[in-house]
Amino acid sequence: MPRMRLHIIFLLLFCRFETGISWTADQFKVDGKVLELDESNFDSAISSFDYILVDFYAPWCSHCKHLSPQLDEAAPVLAGLKEPIVIAKVNADKFTRLASKHDVDAYPTLKLFIHGVSMEYYGPRQSDRLVQYLKKFVAPNVSILTSDSAISGFIKEAGTFFPIFIGFGLNETVLSNLAVKYKKRAWFSVTKDFSSKAMVLYDLEKVPALVVIHPNYKQQSIFYGPFEDKFLEDFIKQNFLPPVVPLNHETLKLLKDEERKIVLTITADENEDQSQNLVKLLKEAASANRDLVFGYFGLKQWEDFADKFEANEKTKLPKMIVWNGDEEYFSVIDIESLGDEDQGSRISQFLEGYRQGRTEKKTVKVPLFMGLFKSVVGIGAFFIIFIVVTMMIIMIVLMVIISKDNEPLTNDSHDKVGHAESSEAENSQYRPEKKED
Ligand SMILES: *[C@@H]1O[C@H](CO)[C@@H](O)[C@H](O)[C@H]1NC(C)=O
Numbered sequence: 001m002p003r004m005r006l007h008i009i010f011l012l013l014f015c016r017f018e019t020g021i022s023w024t025a026d027q028f029k030v031d032g033k034v035l036e037l038d039e040s041n042f043d044s045a046i047s048s049f050d051y052i053l054v055d056f057y058a059p060w061c062s063h064c065k066h067l068s069p070q071l072d073e074a075a076p077v078l079a080g081l082k083e084p085i086v087i088a089k090v091n092a093d094k095f096t097r098l099a100s101k102h103d104v105d106a107y108p109t110l111k112l113f114i115h116g117v118s119m120e121y122y123g124p125r126q127s128d129r130l131v132q133y134l135k136k137f138v139a140p141n142v143s144i145l146t147s148d149s150a151i152s153g154f155i156k157e158a159g160t161f162f163p164i165f166i167g168f169g170l171n172e173t174v175l176s177n178l179a180v181k182y183k184k185r186a187w188f189s190v191t192k193d194f195s196s197k198a199m200v201l202y203d204l205e206k207v208p209a210l211v212v213i214h215p216n217y218k219q220q221s222i223f224y225g226p227f228e229d230k231f232l233e234d235f236i237k238q239n240f241l242p243p244v245v246p247l248n249h250e251t252l253k254l255l256k257d258e259e260r261k262i263v264l265t266i267t268a269d270e271n272e273d274q275s276q277n278l279v280k281l282l283k284e285a286a287s288a289n290r291d292l293v294f295g296y297f298g299l300k301q302w303e304d305f306a307d308k309f310e311a312n313e314k315t316k317l318p319k320m321i322v323w324n325g326d327e328e329y330f331s332v333i334d335i336e337s338l339g340d341e342d343q344g345s346r347i348s349q350f351l352e353g354y355r356q357g358r359t360e361k362k363t364v365k366v367p368l369f370m371g372l373f374k375s376v377v378g379i380g381a382f383f384i385i386f387i388v389v390t391m392m393i394i395m396i397v398l399m400v401i402i403s404k405d406n407e408p409l410t411n412d413s414h415d416k417v418g419h420a421e422s423s424e425a426e427n428s429q430y431r432p433e434k435k436e437d
């Protein structure tokens with residue numbers, strides 16, 4: 001223990017010494033190339049640049065090798081922006097102290113540092129899409145659009161990753177605080193100069209109005225006020241996701257951050273015409289029940305997931321339940337299925353029943369919880385954790401056997417484990433999960 005402490009003190013001294021001779025901003029050549037950082041210059045790079053994307057890579061990892069040329073391509077484009085974004089990389093396999101300080105437990109890990117504050121980058125990794133995604137972070141807080149073509153240009157430039165809020169007939173000051181607060185989640189703009197054609201195009205009954213477009217889902221919602229902070233903020237927060245979310249592995253991750261309960265509809269086949277009609281009804285229900293999120297998926301598309309909510313071929317579909325996004329869900333008594341006829345009023349009855357508490361609380365099927373876990377953390381990570389756990393069990397058994405035979409040998413077996421683990425990591429290109437949950 002005392003030795004450990006001494007070690008830490010030494011490290012602290014060492015750090016001080018390092019910062020003492022630290023690099024200064026002009027020592028980084030900003031020429032559109034990816035900066036290679038190490039322990040000596042990492043911190044000063046982070047403090048020198050307002051926006052810097054760091055790739056924590058390992059030389060042997062194949063995903064990293066794919067990413068690297070994409071970053072090389074994106075770097076000059078991002079460096080040329082009015083508000084430049086620098087790309088840097090760190091060999092996390094070599095500079096392990098730096099990597100663990102930044103919670104790097106898989107390769108590659110991308111982190112975006114904005115004014116020194118880091119956030120994990122989960123955006124696209126292909127250079128042009130990566131550039132488009134990152135532009136969100138350096139865009140004006142609220143863009144001012146002065147014509148119909150400026151509006152359509154703005155939507156096109158924004159891409160499909162973030163929702164786009166457009167205030168028609170609104171002053172930017174109405175949105176500015178919230179636009180700063182939610183800068184990382186959405187695009188914000190206002191326009192006062194638009195034609196009646198634009199009103200038709202965006203389905204506006206009147207102005208002022210705040211439209212939110214979800215380009216990825218081809219959906220939009222409109223808010224007609226009141227444009228006061230509380231109401232406005234609720235509307236914005238409730239519209240980072242589209243009103244009706246098609247459920248898949250990606251959107252499930254987004255839903256994990258939701259505070260609202262999820263009204264989940266399971267159809268037989270989400271691509272059938274009947275399901276598309278049902279989605280229209282769900283959109284209507286969603287706009288009248290903004291305190292809930294609406295999601296749907298087809299049994300045919302995602303059978304495992306349907307099974308968690310006791311939906312299978314024998315179930316009368318479409319089935320509707322309210323899910324808390326975790327292990328608990330509710331069915332509404334007497335409304336097991338939406339049936340084929342007049343689904344609109346069945347949905348209303350369902351929601352009414354739910355709000356009145358005529359519900360039955362259920363638990364997501366336990367044996368399949370692993371499946372849910374798998375869908376959340378990704379099959380790869382699940383597989384690795386499985387292997388690591390298996391190896392640990394084998395190791396413990398071996399240690400028990402060895403220690404019975406010969407006490408001093410236990411240390412050797414420890415080393416072997418270390419080796420086995422790291423070669424496993426190499427094969428799978430990811431480090432085994434080290435955190436204990
Ligand atoms: C956005 O707003 C913040 C806080 O008011 C301000 O510091 C920042 O400069 C603004 N960003 C842009 C791009 O206008």
Ligand SMILES: *[C@@H]1O[C@H](CO)[C@@H](O)[C@H](O)[C@H]1NC(C)=O
Pocket residue numbers: 144171172173190192
């Ligand atoms: C918003 O209002 C302020 C004054 O309150 C004004 O200076 C500004 O030009 C207005 N912005 C737009 C886009 O009309």
